[in-house]
Amino acid sequence: MSVPINVTRSALPPKEEYFEEIASLWDSRWLTNMGEKHQTLERMLQGYFDAPNVTLFTNGHLALEGLLAAFGLTGEVVTTPFTFASTTHAITRCGCKPVFCDVDPETYTLDPTKLEALITPETSAILPVHVYGTLCDVEAIDAIAKKHGLKVLYDAAHAFGVKKDGVSAACFGDAAMFSFHATKVFHTVEGGCAVYRDPALREKLDLGKNFGVCGEDISEAAPNAKMSEFHAAMGICNLRRIEVYIEARRQAAERYRCNLAGVPGLKLLKPQRGVSSNYAYFPVVFDGAKYSRDEAAARLAEQGIYARKYFYPLTNHCTAYGFRGDETPVAKHVSERVLCLPLYPELAPEDVDRICEIITE
Numbered sequence: 001m002s003v004p005i006n007v008t009r010s011a012l013p014p015k016e017e018y019f020e021e022i023a024s025l026w027d028s029r030w031l032t033n034m035g036e037k038h039q040t041l042e043r044m045l046q047g048y049f050d051a052p053n054v055t056l057f058t059n060g061h062l063a064l065e066g067l068l069a070a071f072g073l074t075g076e077v078v079t080t081p082f083t084f085a086s087t088t089h090a091i092t093r094c095g096c097k098p099v100f101c102d103v104d105p106e107t108y109t110l111d112p113t114k115l116e117a118l119i120t121p122e123t124s125a126i127l128p129v130h131v132y133g134t135l136c137d138v139e140a141i142d143a144i145a146k147k148h149g150l151k152v153l154y155d156a157a158h159a160f161g162v163k164k165d166g167v168s169a170a171c172f173g174d175a176a177m178f179s180f181h182a183t184k185v186f187h188t189v190e191g192g193c194a195v196y197r198d199p200a201l202r203e204k205l206d207l208g209k210n211f212g213v214c215g216e217d218i219s220e221a222a223p224n225a226k227m228s229e230f231h232a233a234m235g236i237c238n239l240r241r242i243e244v245y246i247e248a249r250r251q252a253a254e255r256y257r258c259n260l261a262g263v264p265g266l267k268l269l270k271p272q273r274g275v276s277s278n279y280a281y282f283p284v285v286f287d288g289a290k291y292s293r294d295e296a297a298a299r300l301a302e303q304g305i306y307a308r309k310y311f312y313p314l315t316n317h318c319t320a321y322g323f324r325g326d327e328t329p330v331a332k333h334v335s336e337r338v339l340c341l342p343l344y345p346e347l348a349p350e351d352v353d354r355i356c357e358i359i360t361e
């Protein structure tokens with residue numbers, strides 16, 4: 001049998017380039033605590049996002065917790081369950097209550113037409129999730145947030161490199177969190193960042209990722225969530241070739257689209273007007289196809305191809321929180337039928353064709 005194909009395969013720069021990037025650390029012996037690589041990567045990201053305020057974190061999850069804490073959010077946060085557990089965890093771990101809004105049946109992101117009904121006097125913020133490289137309806141969400149005086153924090157873990165009318169996904173709402181986990185479009189092995197409008201948040205976020213250490217005092221009981229120099233160096237190398245990675249993903253995604261468009265019962269993501277995607281994932285919704293999502297996943301697995309059910313189960317179905325999950329029927333419908341096919345820069349065209357044949361035969 002041929003080599004297994006997983007849903008993703010981490011992109012890496014040439015070894016020599018990374019070694020060269022980290023070589024200076026043997027001289028400086030400055031391995032973490034906001035060193036030179038950390039500062040360089042923050043600056044590079046500010047340029048890449050065209051956003052003034054970027055703070056690096058050890059992972060995306062702690063960047064999100066850091067943001068919730070820095071904004072001092074309390075009470076209820078409206079979010080969606082069609083996401084990775086991290087989003088909902090961050091809300092509950094920061095002492096807030098997640099309130100689940102259903103998703104739009106085309107974009108799988110928070111449905112703004114269902115948002116206002118969920119806002120109560122307890123609501124402090126909205127935490128929508130961009131999924132698969134598709135953006136939320138940022139204008140509609142923004143208008144509702146303004147009307148009710150709510151903060152908007154985006155989980156942009158899937159949206160690195162996505163732009164709408166030339167504006168980066170980092171620049172919508174009051175803040176956005178990105179994950180730089182090894183499986184993401186841009187990665188630092190483990191890592192993440194917060195991007196935010198208000199420069200006054202910088203100090204809070206810097207304290208919030210370093211135990212609250214403030215000179216000789218400790219100002220709060222914050223965790224350790226600093227990005228190391230080795231991780232930042234990986235980010236510097238990967239950011240240099242991000243356009244190459246996204247273009248390779250685009251080609252694989254276009255090939256899937258050509259092969260699968262028009263197949264009865266298979267629903268593909270629709271391109272969004274004015275949005276340049278990062279092709280982070282290639283989800284297929286099996287709705288009335290010859291066989292179910294689970295059967296398709298099993299057939300692929302027999303051939304050593306491991307697609308993934310993102311996002312299944314919904315976070316409002318996880319035992320961690322004790323919700324019933326019936327409040328979001330659209331999200332439930334999609335979650336039970338969606339399968340993300342393998343997609344990464346080095347995925348060969350023949351493999352895309354083979355995967356499509358297995359699904360459609």
Ligand SMILES: *Cc1c(COP(=O)(O)O)cnc(C)c1O
Nearest residue numbers: 059060061084086157179180181
């Ligand atoms: C990956 C991911 C996270 C968490 O990021 P980490 O860097 O792994 O902590 C949060 N939300 C979504 C939607 C993700 O895909």
